[in-house]
Amino acid sequence: MDVDQEKRLAAEAAAEIVENGMTVGLGTGSTVGYLLPALARRGLSISCVATSPRTMRAASELGLDVKPFDSIDHLDITIDGADQIAPDGWLVKGGGGAHTREKIVAAAASRFIVIGDSRKLVDVIRAPIPLELLEFGLPATLRRLEPVVVREGPKSPDGGILADYHGDVEDPARLSQWLSATPGVVGHGLFPPELVASVLIGRGDSVERRTVRERR
Template sequence: MSEEEKKLAGIEAAREVEEGGYIGLGTGSTVRYAVEELGRRVRENGLEIKCIPTSADTRILAIKNKIPLTTFEEVHELDIAIDGADQISSDYALIKGGGAALFREKVVASNSKRFIVVVDKSKLSESLDIAVPVEVLPFAWAVVSERLETLECKKSKLRCATGKSGPLLTDNGNYILDASFGRIEYPQKLEEEINDIVGVVENGIFCGMASKIIVGRDGRIEVLQ
């Protein structure tokens, strides 16, 4: 059921895209369905759009689906960004970064007129309580890990790559620390405090950014705004 809910949410988000739009494409399994639907509209309906992907994976998927791409050198503001989330609280704060693309995702979302989040119902929670991904410079990961402890981080773990030994590298050439804080009472405050640590590139808390949240739930769509 979860996969069908993801598909429903992704396709619904793609319907928000209009002719001539500049679109930010996020990263993850739910966004994949939005990208595939946009590709179908490009090929079958002649939809004219240009997109900025947030990861190498999404870039490859967009090219495969014949979606024209652009860059921030060519366009400085996007009409819509479509992305997923790892967890959404009742006041619509997000944790993102499970796909290690959080920095580019936040850049794209911050430079879009509308930020549409697509999830299945399993991602909804009363509060944020999963680990927060923190993108860090490789040179500084150990000291950042120590500094996170001063913010009452219970544990920070260097994310390892799959299929090879050593740390995972983001598309920006950085490391990811997955920092566990337990239940996060004040997400915006924590987001700012983490980013104040020298050596941090960005973290996966997104506060006050979502324009619309599209949820696939029990074979139907629910929209949170």
């Protein structure tokens, strides 16, 4: 398996979906690293929103028009990678720590396109689940969330504490609801199928396409 080739094929296939005049949400991660040059090569007139400073810098250097998200209230399409992709459309995202922003940008789009290599396909969602936590009251929040491990290294793009939940994920919907309702949790990396329009997976030398739901 050539993982880089699979990522590139999925990213290039997604870039071909983008049309002139669209507003486009750009995710974060290694697969998006192949998307940005593919978009730039098309020479379209598009406006982009980036989910992380890293993506913003890379897109701007390639000549893509990146605007602040406070100037746009709706996106035509968002394209991003994932850490896990289940058959029913549930995703785990957040390995790069930008999952709160990524979820906001995905929810703002008429179509959320997920791209990745074949390793990202899983039978069921498993821990760890990325978390972004408020620093205020952190010890109390961690006690409620046990078992959870705080990451070493930088904070989220918005200054949140990054951590990973290592408990049971038998029911992603129930866990998602519980995490969202836990005081101190800014965001978590479980993305529901309702957000996802389609999935493009690089497999060998081709791209597998899955429709999760029709566009909103």
